[in-house]
Amino acid sequence: xxxxxxxxxxxxxxxxxxxxxxxxxxxxxxxxxxxxxxxxxxxxxxxxxxxxxxxxxxxxxxxxxxxxxxxxxxxxxxxxxxxxxxxxxxxxxxxxxxxxxxxxxxxxxxxxxxxxxxxxxxxxxxxxxxxxxxxxxxxxxxxxxxxxxxxxxxxxxxxxxxxxxxxxxxxxxxxxxxxxxxxxxxxxxxxxxxxxxxxxxxxxxxxxxxxxxxxxxxxxxxxxxxxxxxxxxxxxxxxxxxxxxxxxxxxxxxxxxxxxxxxxxxxxxxxxxxxxxxxxxxxxxxxxxxxxxxxxxxxxxxxxxxxxxxxxxxxxxxxxxxxxxxxxxxxxxxxxxxxxxxxxxxxxxxxxxxxxxxxxxxxxxxxxxxxxxxxxxxxxxxxxxxxxxxxxxxxxxxxxxxxxxxxxxxxxxxxxxxxxxxxxxxxxxxxxxxxxxxxxxxxxxxxxxxxxxxxxxxxxxxxxxxxxxxxxxxxxxxxxxxxxxxxxxxxxxxxxxxxxxxxxxxxxxxxxxxxxxxxxxxxxxxxxxxxxxxxxxxxxxxxxxxxxxxxxxxxxxxxxxxxxxxxxxxxxxxxxxxxxxxxxxxxxxxxxxxxxxxxxxxxxxxxxxxxxxxxxxxxxxxxxxxxxxxxxxxxxxxxxxxxxxxxxxxxxxxxxxxxxxxxxxxxxxxxxxxxxxxxxxxxxxxxxxxxxxxxxxxxxxxxxxxxxxxxx
Amino acid sequence: xxxxxxxxxxxxxxxxxxxxxxxxxxxxxxxxxxxxxxxxxxxxxxxxxxxxxxxxxxxxxxxxxxxxxxxxxxxxxxxxxxxxxxxxxxxxxxxxxxxxxxxxxxxxxxxxxxxxxxxxxxxxxxxxxxxxxxxxxxxxxxxxxxxxxxxxxxxxxxxxxxxxxx
Numbered sequence: 001x002x003x004x005x006x007x008x009x010x011x012x013x014x015x016x017x018x019x020x021x022x023x024x025x026x027x028x029x030x031x032x033x034x035x036x037x038x039x040x041x042x043x044x045x046x047x048x049x050x051x052x053x054x055x056x057x058x059x060x061x062x063x064x065x066x067x068x069x070x071x072x073x074x075x076x077x078x079x080x081x082x083x084x085x086x087x088x089x090x091x092x093x094x095x096x097x098x099x100x101x102x103x104x105x106x107x108x109x110x111x112x113x114x115x116x117x118x119x120x121x122x123x124x125x126x127x128x129x130x131x132x133x134x135x136x137x138x139x140x141x142x143x144x145x146x147x148x149x150x151x152x153x154x155x156x157x158x159x160x161x162x163x164x165x166x167x168x169x170x171x172x173x174x175x176x177x178x179x180x181x182x183x184x185x186x187x188x189x190x191x192x193x194x195x196x197x198x199x200x201x202x203x204x205x206x207x208x209x210x211x212x213x214x215x216x217x218x219x220x221x222x223x224x225x226x227x228x229x230x231x232x233x234x235x236x237x238x239x240x241x242x243x244x245x246x247x248x249x250x251x252x253x254x255x256x257x258x259x260x261x262x263x264x265x266x267x268x269x270x271x272x273x274x275x276x277x278x279x280x281x282x283x284x285x286x287x288x289x290x291x292x293x294x295x296x297x298x299x300x301x302x303x304x305x306x307x308x309x310x311x312x313x314x315x316x317x318x319x320x321x322x323x324x325x326x327x328x329x330x331x332x333x334x335x336x337x338x339x340x341x342x343x344x345x346x347x348x349x350x351x352x353x354x355x356x357x358x359x360x361x362x363x364x365x366x367x368x369x370x371x372x373x374x375x376x377x378x379x380x381x382x383x384x385x386x387x388x389x390x391x392x393x394x395x396x397x398x399x400x401x402x403x404x405x406x407x408x409x410x411x412x413x414x415x416x417x418x419x420x421x422x423x424x425x426x427x428x429x430x431x432x433x434x435x436x437x438x439x440x441x442x443x444x445x446x447x448x449x450x451x452x453x454x455x456x457x458x459x460x461x462x463x464x465x466x467x468x469x470x471x472x473x474x475x476x477x478x479x480x481x482x483x484x485x486x487x488x489x490x491x492x493x494x495x496x497x498x499x500x501x502x503x504x505x506x507x508x509x510x511x512x513x514x515x516x517x518x519x520x521x522x523x524x525x526x527x528x529x530x531x532x533x534x535x536x537x538x539x540x541x542x543x544x545x546x547x548x549x550x551x552x553x554x555x556x557x558x559x560x561x562x563x564x565x566x567x568x569x570x571x572x573x574x575x576x577x578x579x580x581x582x583x584x585x586x587x588x589x590x591x592x593x594x595x596x597x598x599x600x601x602x603x604x605x606x607x608x609x610x611x612x613x614x615x616x617x618x619x620x621x622x623x624x625x626x627x628x629x630x631x632x633x634x635x636x637x638x639x640x641x642x643x644x645x646x647x648x649x650x651x652x653x654x655x656x657x658x659x660x661x662x663x664x665x666x667x668x669x670x671x672x673x674x675x676x677x678x679x680x681x682x683x684x685x686x687x688x689x690x691x692x693x694x695x696x697x698x699x700x701x702x703x704x705x706x707x708x709x710x711x712x
Numbered sequence: 713x714x715x716x717x718x719x720x721x722x723x724x725x726x727x728x729x730x731x732x733x734x735x736x737x738x739x740x741x742x743x744x745x746x747x748x749x750x751x752x753x754x755x756x757x758x759x760x761x762x763x764x765x766x767x768x769x770x771x772x773x774x775x776x777x778x779x780x781x782x783x784x785x786x787x788x789x790x791x792x793x794x795x796x797x798x799x800x801x802x803x804x805x806x807x808x809x810x811x812x813x814x815x816x817x818x819x820x821x822x823x824x825x826x827x828x829x830x831x832x833x834x835x836x837x838x839x840x841x842x843x844x845x846x847x848x849x850x851x852x853x854x855x856x857x858x859x860x861x862x863x864x865x866x867x868x869x870x871x872x873x874x875x876x877x878x
Contacts, residue, residue: 108848149753165773626796633799636796671840
């Protein structure tokens with residue numbers, strides 16, 4: 001190669017080299033530039049500008065740092081950089097909704113950000129420094145932020161006890177228990193469920209046709225407007241029997257198998273036809289008389305029933321027993337009469353109390369149920385099934401096991417299957433990649449998955465064995481919340497030391513009291529020291545509250561004059577001996593510690609004091625806004641017409657000083673009464689007596705937020 | 713010889729660019745944080761059940777307290793059925809009555825709930841809740857009242873609509 005060419009080539013090379021160096025420098029500059037343009041730095045700068053535009057700039061910028069900030073709590077496995085962008089999170093002056101995000105202050109909650117971090121409640125990716133990675137699911141960061149509507153599930157990860165601030169979570173846990181989800185699934189911190197009825201003798205109760213119909217179309221369904229309906233009537237109730245997707249052959253086989261379950265024959269109870277004829281002769285329409293009795297006995301306190309009022313038919317009644325609108329077309333007369341007399345003979349775990357029936361009342365009520373609570377069209381679309389064949393029964397038994405029926409229903413001789421469905425105790429912390437979405441078009445995240453699975457199990461997994469439940473939106477969200485709170489076994493969690501455990505209720509039944517108590521199933525509605533139902537007043541301190549004689553009289557003839565209450569205690573027809581056993585035991589053994597029955601001497605309450613008390617009641621404190629005396633007053637609190645016979649003076653005294661000390665969920669506000677005023681008001685209330693049968697209700701309605709609230 | 717050296721030098725220049733460039737990617741779309749979080753809860757508009765009012769944490773705690781303590785006298789329908797409102801003289805205002813309540817300051821409402829009506833020269837039928845509810849709970853109830861107010865509540869002197877009416 002000639003020498004001059006060497007130089008030329010060298011120039012070209014130099015040029016190339018120069019250009020590539022410039023390119024290299026430029027490319028190297030990308031990194032610091034990218035860093036300068038990082039999303040979080042943008043929020044840092046915007047915050048400074050935002051703060052400078054306000055009058056409280058100095059306070060807002062007092063802790064400002066231009067770098068990444070983080071809350072690091074190694075003991076709880078928290079590394080949260082959220083405060084890098086959410087810089088005003090602890091500034092109370094930024095609480096207003098008009099403050100733009102991400103600078104708005106956090107609403108005041110019991111756990112502050114410095115001590116708890118953010119992701120413990122909100123989930124998402126704490127260490128991420130980009131908005132999309134912190135809040136959403138990306139390939140590398142799988143845990144999205146929890147939508148605010150389901151935030152209460154995070155409370156449930158640590159709080160296993162009932163937390164009044166989280167109504168949605170508590171409702172969800174209640175539903176998981178009521179629907180017996182634990183029959184198939186393993187779940188944590190959900191109360192032990194009540195099982196579905198034992199079916200060992202169901203063949204004596206219903207026909208094969210009815211079973212066919214029931215399995216094909218359980219009574220609770222969604223109507224076309226998306227409302228839950230029971231037997232065609234709108235209802236807020238959850239369905240207990242779900243719908244299984246059964247083929248015609250499966251329906252025939254299962255109904256055949258179940259209709260042959262006749263383990264224990266019904267003991268027939270015959271009422272002499274001649275006697276019945278005599279009743280009919282006096283007043284021919286026995287069913288109508290039965291209806292009056294049915295209403296008087298307040299059966300609807302436990303059993304919902306379709307009632308038409310002002311042209312609108314609605315289900316009215318409690319949720320302890322099954323809905324009865326069409327039960328007359330379901331059961332036969334012999335079974336019904338035996339059941340009404342001795343429910344536990346048929347179903348040992350039944351909550352139905354044993355009433356003290358007279359033959360006449362028993363017969364009339366049964367006629368009402370069979371004739372009026374019936375629907376002749378109920379079984380119209382059911383084919384004639386005839387006698388069950390050997391083959392059908394065999395297939396039916398196999399289906400009974402395959403479909404997981406044993407998870408809720410027992411049949412003598414068939415052992416229950418364990419762990420029928422998947423373990424759900426760690427469902428709440430699953431990543432989207434661990435879930436099967438099948439061909440469904442829902443969003444790929446856990447919340448959407450749970451909701452789709454609950455609404456239609458087949459939509460995400462065509463081979464799902466889970467039956468179809470009926471939900472209204474609020475219940476669906478509540479159950480989703482409760483399921484999201486199932487975040488794994490406590491012993492492996494970094495939060496183990498924080499768990500707030502559920503307190504176990506203790507209430508021991510002894511002696512004759514226990515027998516009466518069990519016979520009338522008091523626990524089904526009443527609560528004692530945290531154990532029992534919540535439909536009726538908590539009776540943990542009934543002995544301190546009510547006078548013994550009043551309790552006995554009330555049990556003989558339970559009455560309420562609270563006009564707003566639809567439900568009240570049923571008429572049990574207790575004997576005098578039973579009422580005195582209950583009254584004796586309750587007044588002695590069920591006391592509030594600290595309320596001394598001797599603390600107020602009734603003899604020292606003079607009529608002068610009572611007169612002053614009356615003035616305090618009517619003028620100074622205007623208690624009539626909530627309580628009724630005579631015929632006037634409000635009906636928020638109990639009617640006080642018979643307070644003198646009903647309440648003990650010691651209880652009234654203690655109640656006036658601090659209602660919440662006696663009953664924490666009482667809605668009566670605590671007042672600033674002086675000692676003198678307390679004595680005068682007590683004296684006045686103790687003069688209020690009704691000579692006739694006792695009247696009065698227990699505690700004021702401990703108003704739980706209800707789905708039938710105002711404006712709904 | 714020299715050509716090879718050039719190639720090596722070029723490669724040396726280009727190599728460090730690769731890791732730098734590899735970090736480049738499309739910027740993720742920025743989502744509105746309010747949308748990402750959603751509403752903590754909802755309350756149907758009392759005057760129009762087809763509309764839902766969005767509630768934040770504060771307002772929804774206020775709703776819980778309202779439906780336990782206040783609903784009996786400050787709404788026309790209650791969880792137990794009929795309302796106690798008509799038994800009162802003077803009749804208590806509905807909790808969503810913006811015409812009556814929007815004009816009152818937060819401090820005034822806080823006081824009347826804490827101390828009762830008579831302490832502020834109003835009806836004794838409004839009892840004091842200062843010893844039963846915490847100050848926070850009372851603030852929550854006021855926040856709930858503001859959220860459901862009809863006509864909508866505007867915070868005095870601050871721009872922008874409240875969260876609840878969005």
